[in-house]
Amino acid sequence: MITSFTILVENKTETNGLVAEHGLSVFIQLPDKHILFDTGASNFFAKNASKMEIELFGADAIVISHGHHDHSGGLSKALAEASNAELFIHPESIIPH
DSSP states (O other): OOSEEEEEEOSOOOSTTOOOOSSOEEEEEOSSOEEEEOOOSSTHHHHHHHHTTOOGGGOSEEEEOOOOHHHHTTHHHHHHHTTTOEEEEOGGGGSOO
């Protein structure tokens, strides 16, 4: 059961103070796991998470759906922020697209 599903970044935002970009990042909270799903195109997902008071360090997993830049561009920032998280990424995702 998902307890929370928060869009960290996507193509548009109607919330003052949050940044939008072409990309997607979602923070999923389950009763016993926290998952960062995709990382957008840059580190904007982390800036928005901070503004929404979402602590990325507590993420148990980082999942990259595919290797396009708008879903994985912030991966290095995600790995730094959620340094204890397990990374789930298909090996072909790192091939340049």
